[in-house]
Amino acid sequence: MKRVDLIVIGAGPSGLSAAIEAAKTGMSVLVFDENARPGGQLFKQIHKFFGSKEHKAKIRGFVIGQQLLKEAEDAGVQVSLESTVIGIYPEREVVVRKYVETPAADGTDPQEPSSRHEAVFHYKADAILVATGASENMVMFDGWTLPGVMGAGAAQTLMNLHGVRPGKRVLMLGSGNVGLVVSFQLLQAGCQVAALVDAAPKIGGYGVHAAKVARCGVPFYLSHTIKKVEGTNHVTGVTIAEVDSHFQFIPGTEKHFDVDTVCVAVGLSPMSQLLKMAGCEMDNSGKGGGQIPVVDAAGQTSVPGIFAAGDVAGIEEASSAMIEGRMAGIRIAEYLGYETKEAGEAEFSKEEASLEGLRQGMFAPQNRGMKIEKTEEGIPISTNLLKHGFVADDEIGRFPGVTHKAGIHPVMECTQNIPCNPCQDACAKHCIHIGLNITALPAVEEGSTCIGCGMCVASCSGQAIFLVNEHTKEGCAEVTLPYEFLPLPKAGDEGFGMSRSGKPVCRAKVVKVRTSKAFDHTALLTIEVPEDMAMKARFYRSRLECTGGDSVIAQSRIKGAEVSQNGATGDRPCESKAAAESEKREEGAAI
Amino acid sequence: MAGSDLRISEHPILGQTKEGREVTFTYDGRPLTGYEGEPIAAALRAAGVMVHRYTAKKHTPRGIFCAIGRCTDCVMIVDGEPNVRTCMTPLREGMKVQTQYGVSSRPEVTP
């Protein structure tokens, strides 16, 4: 039986982070992961992360994964892949299923230089860290076993890891951050998202994530859930219906969508079975998203030498999982005497403060299920954002990031207190102020001068910052917006300016397209729009996208045609007046 | 890959999707192509295959559900071996992939 100092189960964000910290102190560390690649779910996260610099904010998840792997390699962490832990037995014995390579010399088939077969191995460690993460929750509805119904994570795996779209037209169930982020990623992969549905009366995830999906034209159906998925051999359609406050269907509210895929994003459950098998005391009260081990601040369970970190110890997200992993790694090194209490303490408290920084704001674990009606600044939350996914025109003006000014200036449509501040550091001219309180809403610094560099636009993980010049010439304004889709429009292209709700509101001409390494794949599109649309146009669609074709936005097809007929008869997009009228009608209808 | 409109050829964030060697495998005897090392399930999805198996009791179709090896809904018969998780098993040249009926490769054997 092989012995090591520490066995880590799971090579995801928390497991790898713990392994790194432990290996740095000279411990022998062995990480098992059942997958063919390490990194857990980090490599499917292609959006920029939230947080502060120390949390690797504005870096995309998969890049953080690459950095973590490099760090693990440098620290000498050994990762054994395609190795499935099937049990933890007394005295910290770990049983692993893995492959054995048999060299050809053993008399096997000469055609095959070597053959692989699987066997069971026993390992022993002085400490074990269980970092097995979580699995997706499911809800039942008629047809939920049909091929084409899948977890949102499955869709993400297919498109972001394997380059295959899960389907052509998708309905998403669940408006938490997973549902919102995956919906946006489906659009980025070139799928249509027919609707985003949630039984809850309010959107569960970050408003900024919802807003970027809404402005692409995806309709939100809150207080709705799936009634039936249709199809014989695979999904061909889905019917949703409204539910009352007791989650019972309201007759006559059915809506049908032709889709080939239904994604379910209704939360995660800790995968804590190994800990239970090991005899750890478990908390079944439901906090932490399911059955979780009872752990102390260091992540140690009731069984000496067995630790837990990351989602398995309570559902949070990848950034906090990484910090929790580091904290557990430091404590394990102390526990086994590889690190002095003093040295460990200093590092531990640094990580603890960093974790504390992430667990703040409206979405902090302690605020789960609480009804929050005002921001920390005392501003009423946008109710339209929580119901429809976008801040209404008459609400947006009350937030401190949204101000009017002559010349180009940033407009920060960041309306909820979330722990995130890269925009503040991004501006070399100090136009954006958040302050020391990381959850404060960004405000425009008085007396500062924006030079229109666009760094703030690209740095905002929520894609909520726009550069606006409300008057460039007679009747014209310019809006610079983040754009992460293909094909990338070119300067001179003409199309439509889209409202926050994803409806075409005016004709728009692309005047500038900026890409840069510093923007990290977020292109900056500057569009020219009519002056009165400066605070309304927040997305751009080409004419082709609005009038048909197999592209992302069939939903807005009719509306787009309407605008191109009724409005915009002049040569210049900014001369459109009728379009504005049509927009007013539509906005009214949407709310 | 030719003929598949589900493959993402260029992604706004991930760029050109890097591809391995193109390999041929069979699905219920029909030759299909995919990329070496990608999960069998991904190659099948790209080829338009959605049904991986029919269940033993109620004979209902199943396909990709979790895509990370947890749910075991996507199991098929691979090179004669039943219950192979296609979302976890890398595709190799010449693989023989078959729809699983219960645990059999033949529908009529299903009890």
Add this chain to the structure above:
Amino acid sequence: MRTDRSKDLGPCLPMEGDDRIVCRCEEVTQGEIRQAVHDGMFTMTEIRRYLRCGMGLCQGQTCSRLVSGIVARELGIRPGELRPASSRAPMRPLEMSIWANECQAPDGAAETKKGGAGDEKC
């Protein structure tokens, strides 16, 4: 967590969704689970042994939360009050031929990147 076995649950009346599959592996329906509770299966372990739900290939990865929700509702308690099923090896589907194939991992040998392509001998 004591299980109150004297509880009178009344008759098992049909409910919407009773024919819906809950355990995808073993194809157990909501109606079967509800009936099992009325038959006296009050804990997750009993339900699993009685119906085999959560005992299939995936070992309850997908359905255990759903099953405990249904059982708890039938018993009129919170899912957290329900005695959870025991956890035991193997945690993932494992062929008996592999489980029976016990190998020695050599002491101090370097693990290689791809699973087990190291110095392990069988």
